[in-house]
Amino acid sequence: MANTDIKIKETLRSSELEPNFAEEITKHPGGEKLYLCYQCGSCAGGCPVGKITNSYKPRQIIRMALLGIKNEVLSSDSIWLCASCYTCQERCPQEVEIADLMLAIRNIAAKEGHAPKAFVEQATSLIENGRIPKITGLTQRRRTSLGLPELSPAPADVVKKIAAITGFEQLMEKLKEEAKK
Ligand code: SF4
Ligand code: SF4
Incomplete structure (x- = not known):
């Protein structure tokens, strides 16, 4: 920050x-x-x-x-x-x-167009992937080595729909535009 x-x-x-x-x-x-x-x-x-x-x-x-x-x-x-x-x-x-x-x-x-870049990036990842951190193959392999079950895919379409209905997605787009100025 x-x-x-x-x-x-x-x-x-x-x-x-x-x-x-x-x-x-x-x-x-x-x-x-x-x-x-x-x-x-x-x-x-x-x-x-x-x-x-x-x-x-x-x-x-x-x-x-x-x-x-x-x-x-x-x-x-x-x-x-x-x-x-x-x-x-x-x-x-x-x-x-x-x-x-x-x-x-x-x-x-x-x-009003103020938010730290890191928060906007996390929110964007949530909207696009249904989770803030992306689940990579490495993450899954580590889970397996620890005896943990594989993570199921996040409901990205549902999260995106909620973000659009609530205006959250549009707000993040606005903040990304502000950050470019
Ligand atoms: S809620 Fe926030 S302001 Fe209150 S004690 Fe916790 S960190 Fe501090
Ligand atoms: S504890 Fe409550 S009353 Fe005291 S400064 Fe914080 S918000 Fe104000």
């Missing part, structure tokens, strides 16, 4: 803020409780991702979202670092659904 640190200007001008950003997030599933956050930091304190990198700070992302610092949040790869372990959701005294909130922010980011 190229840009995991969120860039924050020392001086913020009100004209650079997006006052409706927080409201927009609350309209997405998982984002509804955003306004309940009072910045206690319990989420960041227990976050296993935050323990191994300074690039991921859920409390900071939430604060920036509340302030309307939209472009910096959506264009940062930091929002994609959450591992959805739900530790923070167990601990938040305000019952903010932080893991789901990150998913809501990611959904907005993707719709």
